[in-house]
Amino acid sequence: MRRLLFLTLLALAACAQEPPLEARLQPLVGRTEAELVGALGVPNATYEAEGTRFLQYEDRTSTVYPGDPFWPGGPYRRWGAPIYSPPLVINRVCSITFGVRQGRVAGFTFRGNGCR
Incomplete structure (x- = not known):
């Protein structure tokens, strides 16, 4: 019975997504620039054009997956030294730009393979 409860909780946790x-x-739209900086920190870059101030935030992450060993002659022939595949490195970037007009956040855009 406890095992069933544990498996049910585990399945529910796997389904939970932010x-x-x-x-x-979206809740940041309409806030002041000071509130935006207070919530997200100092932006990586700023730019002004035609009365709009743009604040850009950038997040970069890298994940390294180690190489795997494999044996010449198939997976069940364990004679000889294993050969290792090289590690796999995945780089992710998310760039978020907020547009601020008259001191308030008017909107935002985001792009990149790390925006989740």
Whole structure:
């Protein structure tokens, strides 16, 4: 019985997902620039054009998956020295740009393979 309860809780936890990035950023629209900086920190870059101030935030992450050994002659022939495949490195970047007009966040855009 406890095992069934544990498996049920594990399955529910696997299904739990956080809201999409757009839904998490939407509450910042309408806030002041100071509130935005207070919530997200100092931006990586700023730019002004035609009365709009753009604040860009960038997040970079890298994940390294170690190489796997394999044996010449198939997986069940364990004679000889194993050969290792090289590690796999995945780089992810998410760039989020907020547009601020008259001191308030007017909108945002995001792009990159790391935006979740």
